[in-house]
Amino acid sequence: MNSEKLSIIKIGGNVIDDSKILSSFLQDFSNLEGYKILVHGGGKVATRLANKLGIETIMMDGRRVTDKDMLDVTVMTYAGLCNKNIVAKLQSLGTLSMGLTGADGNSILSKKRENSNIDYGFVGDVISINSSWIKSLLEIGTTPVFCAITHDKKGQLLNTNADTIAQSLATGLAHLFNVSLTYCFEKRGVLLNIDDENSVIESLNFNYFQELKTKNIIHSGMLPKLENCFQALQLGVKEIRIANPEIIKNPNLPHTYISI
Numbered sequence: 001m002n003s004e005k006l007s008i009i010k011i012g013g014n015v016i017d018d019s020k021i022l023s024s025f026l027q028d029f030s031n032l033e034g035y036k037i038l039v040h041g042g043g044k045v046a047t048r049l050a051n052k053l054g055i056e057t058i059m060m061d062g063r064r065v066t067d068k069d070m071l072d073v074t075v076m077t078y079a080g081l082c083n084k085n086i087v088a089k090l091q092s093l094g095t096l097s098m099g100l101t102g103a104d105g106n107s108i109l110s111k112k113r114e115n116s117n118i119d120y121g122f123v124g125d126v127i128s129i130n131s132s133w134i135k136s137l138l139e140i141g142t143t144p145v146f147c148a149i150t151h152d153k154k155g156q157l158l159n160t161n162a163d164t165i166a167q168s169l170a171t172g173l174a175h176l177f178n179v180s181l182t183y184c185f186e187k188r189g190v191l192l193n194i195d196d197e198n199s200v201i202e203s204l205n206f207n208y209f210q211e212l213k214t215k216n217i218i219h220s221g222m223l224p225k226l227e228n229c230f231q232a233l234q235l236g237v238k239e240i241r242i243a244n245p246e247i248i249k250n251p252n253l254p255h256t257y258i259s260i
């Protein structure tokens with residue numbers, strides 16, 4: 001194992017949607033030393049665009065049901081609008097970055113979801129990542145910026161939850177780097193009371209997660225996020241945090257540390 005540190009940071013739709021928060025985050029991300037990868041969602045932006053086009057949004061357990069029309073919306077939004085805006089801003093900050101879908105460099109291979117009670121449509125579950133290619137990008141000084149689109153290597157693009165993309169990259173690179181994974185969103189961390197920013201759960205393990213899920217204290221988009229965290233820990237990722245984007249600049253701010 002290479003002891004070199006790799007920081008994988010994921011930002012969600014609410015961060016991307018607020019230009020002030022996004023700019024401030026990208027400045028901090030640019031200042032971050034060492035190997036790094038940015039993963040972004042953009043669910044909120046896709047929902048808004050779909051709405052403008054008269055396409056209904058259906059979310060099940062925090063995941064988007066993606067028919068052909070919705071797939072087009074998500075590809076345009078995530079791989080186009082969001083990804084290219086972020087990459088352009090990073091270039092302006094002096095970070096040599098490259099925007100990628102999973103099809104680019106065959107970097108993230110996935111499989112259309114089957115065997116689910118719900119027909120999610122064109123939603124992909126990650127099978128593998130092209131870790132050696134991603135490593136070489138990092139080694140030539142490039143910062144990859146991944147969006148939430150993958151492919152099946154048969155010519156089909158698939159919509160994949162951005163939290164899962166971050167987790168798959170983290171686990172797929174854990175044999176090559178000392179990986180830390182940070183999920184940034186609009187709140188300070190996982191909260192005991194969603195309306196109280198001061199109720200951050202500082203440490204969350206799997207049993208406590210199950211308890212809070214049963215009590216509906218953790219729900220919606222937080223469910224796939226945490227499921228991804230526990231999977232990543234089992235597969236060798238060393239450090240996982242859920243936090244506000246401010247954590248990048250100030251690691252001592254309250255946040256949620258995930259453990260098995």
Ligand SMILES: Nc1ncnc2c1ncn2[C@@H]1O[C@H](COP(=O)(O)OP(=O)(O)O)[C@@H](O)[C@H]1O
Pocket residue numbers: 011012013014015041043062184185186187189190191192193194217218219220221222225
């Ligand atoms: N206990 C909780 N603490 C914090 N957020 C929670 C909790 N339970 C549910 N959530 C919801 O999860 C959302 C984060 O998930 P999601 O929207 O998928 O994140 P992202 O912005 O990273 O895409 C929060 O905006 C919040 O509405």
Ligand SMILES: CC(=O)N[C@@H](CCC(=O)OP(=O)(O)O)C(=O)O
Pocket residue numbers: 011012013014040041042043044046062063064074123124148159160161162163221
């Ligand atoms: C299958 C699935 O749910 N894909 C997500 C991908 C984007 C995403 O994850 O965006 P956030 O991080 O902003 O939520 C979606 O289309 O909403």
